[in-house]
Amino acid sequence: MQGLTICTTAVFIIGEIAGVGVLALPRAVDDTGWIGFVLIVVFTLLSTYTATLIGKCWAMIQERYPEYRSHVPDPYPIMGEKTYGKTGRYLVTITLNIFNFGSSVVFLVLAAGNIETLLTDVIKDISFCYWLMILTCIVVPIVCLGTPKDFCFRPIGVGAAISTGIACTLIIIQIFQDNSHSKNTTVHSNIKLQNFSSAFGTMVFAVSGHSVFPTIITDMKKKEDFKLAALLGYGIVLLMYIPTAASGYFVYGRDVNVNIIRSIPAGPLAYVVDILVTLHLLLGFIIYMNPVCQQFEAKVGVPKAFTWKRCIVRPLIVLVVLFIAESVPHFGAILSLVGGSTTTLLSYVFPCLFYMKLCNSNCGNKTDHPSSVIEWSLVLRMTSHVTIQTK
Template sequence: MSSKYLIPKEKGLGIVNTAVFIVGDVSGTGILSLARAVEDTGWTGLILIVVFAIISAYTGILLGEAWIMASELFEDCKGHIQNPYQLLAQKTYDKVGRYVLSVSLHTTVFGGAVVFLLLAADNMQSLVQTLGYDLSFCFWVLILITLLLPLTWFGTPKHFWLIAYGSTLSTISTTAIILVSVGEEAPTQPKVRHHEINGEGFMLALGTIVFALGGHPNFLTLQVDMNRQKDFRKSIFLTFIIVSCLYLPVASVGYFVYGDSLDANIINNLPPGGPTYVALILITIHLLSAFVIILNPLLQEVDMVLHVPKEFTWKRCVTRSFVLICVLFVAETIPKFEYVLSLIGGSSLTILVFICPILFHMRMCKLKANAGNNVAMVTMDVQAPLDEKFEPIAPWRKVLNYEIICIGVLAGVTATVSAIINIVSPDSFSVPCYINITRAST
């Protein structure tokens, strides 16, 4: 089959641009939170970061390959698609698959946007306090959502590529500042102590690690905007090499220098001064940029469901503004980013990272094998048969795939339960902003 059907007519993203988008999507929260996650898991947390990075890259590649097969087999999977992940779920597991995928995807994207907003507000409050002003965290959430609103009116990722580059460069610069600042402060630190590892903290940390490495909700949205969709695997390789080079040094120095004094946001451990203020500004730029990127698939889905034209219209502004109001409400209700982060990482994101890519790829391999080379006979109305017995995947790969699914389910369930317990626990419960606007974040 000619590859021309897989390439949109208008110019799209290249390999590097796609990788930059993904790095800008996932890296900010990991830079800030993984050091504490390693403290909660012990030095084995560094190994877990590497293992989960490899697994995420593997499942991301499988997801991209599954979409390429779908593009070859189905007419309605060619070119630019507003909701590729959901469409792939429908082609492989019919309406049930699409429903499960949609719920997981929307929950993850929505929760991720809340996390980015809360982190950005926390950073802005800290920055302004150093200047002698005290503006409530809750007010900062409202201010930032207002500033972000016009940026969410853009159509697809290729329309705001400059945002992605700004996000990624901000993250890299912040990483450098953190490493230099911690390195300068290390000789003055007292003897490092590490707290005893407990099951609940370990599981919460797993949720944090998964969240920091789970860019899958946006993967296919970016792939369909590429010049050559088959190059997506190269973007995935480049992405996780960059992300690992950012995460491991920061998590390591934080763990070995600060130990049990680590805050959920490592920037709060840095000494006051110019470099720390610059880091706060840069990482906040990243978080706000990533907010726009990560929320885009959900916004496109809302546009499609409500039949909003693809061209820029007032209808898009209204529908997307309503979504942001919902994000604002949740952020003001649960103003503790670390709990939301662990909850999303352990629940819906686990489904999108560990389960769906593998199952969709295996099902699509069966469908392609049974379709043979006569692609022209496969139409947009064909669904993947659920009773096929042909197995085109090597046994060892099937074993590996099922092992990854089991690991994901086990880690996800335990992390989710731990996050829920912490959210509702009286000892850690945080008062919503609309009940106490001055003390909700403390």
């Protein structure tokens, strides 16, 4: 089976991270003021850089450990193990699964909310909770597909990227049409520390797909080309984010909803945008669930090939996500909390620590040294501080 190319990898990057940012960044910018645009650019550049570090880390691990030169289900935890021993592996595994589960919940909640709004005048008897269950039944068969390198999986990334690009264009068109018919003066929110912290977490989440990047890298034809794919993917994402956030910020101001679709007036364009964004969210949900499923399957001994065991394990994992979504159906709180805690570790802390450790001549030792314990204690302190600020 051939691996992913630069363009295909870039498409997966776009399809994975672009959707939620398009919806939530206009409100996040209003909560931070004009400095929000600077923060989006800064976080995008930082995320691009740390994404390339992940690619370099995996290349070094494959060079030193031949057993990892084929596809593996848990590349990110392996990076933690080869740099900081069992402590690193456990911390990465826990953080990774919390992030992927949290992201999957956000995507499912948003998709169900969009469908409920779209069909509220047609189907009034189906509530939000029931839409969550209906969408879960729809995505379960697709979740049972293989990995990103499989041909059947590639249309998911392509569909997510294309739907988001079209949706961004239509959102901007609809916003400016609404502005041309409105005579109201735009008023912006007063910047408050709590809102600023929440927006900070949202922005970090919007440009972070690092939990899935190692899985994508292992499926690439040439692992060293990931840096080019990251530059291309993040460049296109930034071209989506800035115009959408700017149009919502300057036209609606403090009246912009946490989900930009709720701010644009009802009409044909709004309905099309709703459908496209919902499509992206469902496809993005599948992308985020894939690493979680692969790790769990490796633990319980499910074969890499498609078998009936996969059709039992993966639906059970999706049911856990459904339970969380039904319990906490407010995506804004989940988004900010996940963005300010686990995302910080996966996107900015771990890649830098792992790269520096792998560049050290003693990186192959699996035991935990006193220096490693000190480094991890500093990481945990920093993360807990960011989490408190985000809350």
